[in-house]
Amino acid sequence: MSKEMNPFYDPSLKKRHLKDKLFKYFTISSLSISLIFLAIFLGDMIIKGSSAIQQTYIQVEVSYNEKSKKSYRKAVERKYINLLSRAALREIPMKMKNNPSLMGTKKLVWMLADDQVDMYMKEYYYKIKSRDLKTLKALIGDSRVEKKFNTIFFTHGDSKTPEYSGILSAMVGTILTLIVAMAVAFPIGVATAVYLEEFSSHGKWSQFLEVNINNLAAIPSILFGLLGLAIFINLFGFPRSSALVGGLTLALMTLPIIVVSSRAALRSVPASIRQAGYGLGLTKVQVVKDHVLPLAFPGIMTGSIIGLAQAMGETAPLIIVGMIAFIPDSPSSIMDAATVMPAQIFTWAGMPERAYIERTAAGILVLLTVLISLNALAVILRKKFEVKW
Amino acid sequence: MKKNTKINVKDLNLWYGEKQALHNLDVKLYENKITALIGPSGCGKSTFLRCLNRMNDLVDSAKIEGNVIIDGKNIYDKDVDEVSVRKRVGMVFQQPNPFPKSIYENIAYAPLKHGIVKKGSECDDLVEESLHGAGIWDEVKDSLKEPATGLSGGQQQRICIARTIAVKPDIILMDEPTSALDPISTEKIEALMLELKKKYTIVTVTHNMQQAARIADMTAFFHLGKLIEYDETETIFVNPKEKKTEDYITGRFG
Numbered sequence A: 001m002s003k004e005m006n007p008f009y010d011p012s013l014k015k016r017h018l019k020d021k022l023f024k025y026f027t028i029s030s031l032s033i034s035l036i037f038l039a040i041f042l043g044d045m046i047i048k049g050s051s052a053i054q055q056t057y058i059q060v061e062v063s064y065n066e067k068s069k070k071s072y073r074k075a076v077e078r079k080y081i082n083l084l085s086r087a088a089l090r091e092i093p094m095k096m097k098n099n100p101s102l103m104g105t106k107k108l109v110w111m112l113a114d115d116q117v118d119m120y121m122k123e124y125y126y127k128i129k130s131r132d133l134k135t136l137k138a139l140i141g142d143s144r145v146e147k148k149f150n151t152i153f154f155t156h157g158d159s160k161t162p163e164y165s166g167i168l169s170a171m172v173g174t175i176l177t178l179i180v181a182m183a184v185a186f187p188i189g190v191a192t193a194v195y196l197e198e199f200s201s202h203g204k205w206s207q208f209l210e211v212n213i214n215n216l217a218a219i220p221s222i223l224f225g226l227l228g229l230a231i232f233i234n235l236f237g238f239p240r241s242s243a244l245v246g247g248l249t250l251a252l253m254t255l256p257i258i259v260v261s262s263r264a265a266l267r268s269v270p271a272s273i274r275q276a277g278y279g280l281g282l283t284k285v286q287v288v289k290d291h292v293l294p295l296a297f298p299g300i301m302t303g304s305i306i307g308l309a310q311a312m313g314e315t316a317p318l319i320i321v322g323m324i325a326f327i328p329d330s331p332s333s334i335m336d337a338a339t340v341m342p343a344q345i346f347t348w349a350g351m352p353e354r355a356y357i358e359r360t361a362a363g364i365l366v367l368l369t370v371l372i373s374l375n376a377l378a379v380i381l382r383k384k385f386e387v388k389w
Numbered sequence B: 001m002k003k004n005t006k007i008n009v010k011d012l013n014l015w016y017g018e019k020q021a022l023h024n025l026d027v028k029l030y031e032n033k034i035t036a037l038i039g040p041s042g043c044g045k046s047t048f049l050r051c052l053n054r055m056n057d058l059v060d061s062a063k064i065e066g067n068v069i070i071d072g073k074n075i076y077d078k079d080v081d082e083v084s085v086r087k088r089v090g091m092v093f094q095q096p097n098p099f100p101k102s103i104y105e106n107i108a109y110a111p112l113k114h115g116i117v118k119k120g121s122e123c124d125d126l127v128e129e130s131l132h133g134a135g136i137w138d139e140v141k142d143s144l145k146e147p148a149t150g151l152s153g154g155q156q157q158r159i160c161i162a163r164t165i166a167v168k169p170d171i172i173l174m175d176e177p178t179s180a181l182d183p184i185s186t187e188k189i190e191a192l193m194l195e196l197k198k199k200y201t202i203v204t205v206t207h208n209m210q211q212a213a214r215i216a217d218m219t220a221f222f223h224l225g226k227l228i229e230y231d232e233t234e235t236i237f238v239n240p241k242e243k244k245t246e247d248y249i250t251g252r253f254g
Helices: A013-053 A066-070 A078-083 A086-098 A115-121 A130-141 A168-199 A204-217 A221-235 A243-267 A271-279 A284-312 A316-320 A341-349 A355-385 B045-051 B082-088 B103-114 B121-133 B153-166 B183-196 B209-215 B233-238 B243-249
Strands: A054-063 A106-112 A145-149 B005-016 B019-030 B034-038 B062-070 B089-092 B171-175 B201-205 B218-223 B226-232
Touching: A013 A054, A013 A355, A054 A078, A054 A115, A066 A086, A078 A130, A086 A106, A115 A130, A115 A145, A115 A355, A130 A145, A168 A204, A168 A243, A168 A284, A168 A341, A168 A355, A204 A243, A221 A243, A221 A316, A243 A284, A243 A316, A271 A284, A271 B089, A271 B153, A284 A355, A316 A341, A341 A355, B005 B045, B005 B201, B019 B045, B019 B201, B019 B218, B019 B226, B034 B045, B034 B209, B045 B171, B045 B201, B045 B218, B082 B089, B089 B153, B103 B121, B103 B153, B121 B153, B153 B171, B153 B183, B183 B201, B183 B209, B209 B233, B218 B233, B218 B243, B226 B233, B226 B243, B233 B243
Parallel strands: B034 B201, B034 B218, B089 B171, B171 B201
Antiparallel strands: A054 A106, A054 A145, B005 B019, B005 B062, B218 B226
16 A cells, blocks of 8 residues: 555654664663673672682691690691681680690691681682792692681671681671661651651741751761761760761661651552541541551651661761771670671771782672662561552 | 521631632531532532531641531630541541551541440440441441452442441531442432431532432532522522522533
8 A cells, every 4th residue: 555545654653663762772771781780790799709708727736735825826836827827826725725624635626727828729819938838738738728618707707817807796786786776767757757747837847847858868978977976976975986876877867868758658648548537536646646657657667778778888977986996896785886897898998918808899798688688678568568458 | 398507607718828718608507408519610619518527727728717606616616626526527528538447447446536435345336337327237247357448439438438427426528429439339328318317417519410409408509619509409400599500500601
């Protein structure tokens, strides 16, 4: 059929469809670019961090006697001293104190190797004296050198010897800090949102408040750190570097996010529910508490967990309140000096030893795993509390 | 027709901000009658309805002057709490709006909060009585624990009516209660309204003039925030005094 005969013929269509297609490809390529960046980042971290899963151990004979109790350097043959982790050697006298029956015995023990030995085993750049290298090669020949699963990374805090450092104390610090932050920010944030949305008169004053709260959400986080330093440490005298101060500082930062998302959640509750309540002669509290809040709850939870996840990744304000400290032991209360995972990663990233690089990457992987789990939790909670209409 | 005044509205004016939405309304609404409020969109009939249980108090920009005297007491007096007004003057809305809870909880929530009944068999009885009153007991008696939102629109609306009468009001306001429903559900609600007027005073807003003609004892015609004509339904529909009323009823505008 000729074009003239076709009543649906439209000469401009070809061009319009082409534009459609171009636009579609443009959006797809944007998506692919962001996916590629994500894949490169994750891949890099996994490649760098995966070697931290294993750690080198050397089997040596340890003699437990009076000499070695005084000086750990006497516990093993002298030629092995440089190959072993000094931090692990230092533990020998302590071990003897705790277990006196060891005294006077000799035992073959798998001892943690020095980080340079570990680097050698993992085929990275290493720095070992030629004499020590010879000993090491002999040990490898006797199969007395082995890579084992790195439990130290998950059971120890930071250390000045890279092979002995782990993420645990930073993880505990993060958990304590987030508990404080949520315990403060969640009730205050939700209550603020309820007031602004349900009780305030929506006049000039509440508009002024709204603008300010939105601005608060956009303030650079380092300023919150300065605020925390000025108020919580200098004014209130809370202990520096503690999870309490860090948590309160993060609470300040999370507060506007919770307020804004809770308000959106409250606003999305249909007006008809409120009217139904008021029409029955219920008071405002009855309507809000029993009918509006339960419906807004999934949205409030989602917003709060997003705020929580953001607070968890935050480093700058915590540096200001001193949470970047070297923390070998896990904090046991919110008043103890603590550090958090991103700050720990930051510290490791600045270390000169090659062995810290894999720990940095492994730390990032742990942080990302926790973040993704938190976000998954947000989705699950939302699904669970969602009321079907 | 024997008429006892239940609601006496005197010189009622209402402004939304600068705009006056109701002008000098004077009207008497009668006990155990259905009064229909008709008029084109934006004429103020819903606004007027909301004045009768102080729902306009929830609108920040609304300013009200005048008296609404129910049982001899002006509900806008300083010593009257709007919550207690709404307990005596129930309301049913255009869109069925059951709480997203079970049928039982929908009915029982407000009476429990008002202390009308105690939890347990007393409450169960009230729920059953209210559902009977709304003519929906037989349809839902086996699914009281099911969510009310799973019912059809017409059933939901009757749940809302049951919920309203469970608080034991004197007056029920209905804001276009059937406009979101199909004809069969509408018929059921209309039959229910005729049943309910034996116990309650009903004021309803409707866009549907046939509905007003079918069920209302009294009809008020509103236009641009003014009450143009108010009389017995038959008079309004058969023999209106005002030219505007006639034009509206015959469909010349609206």
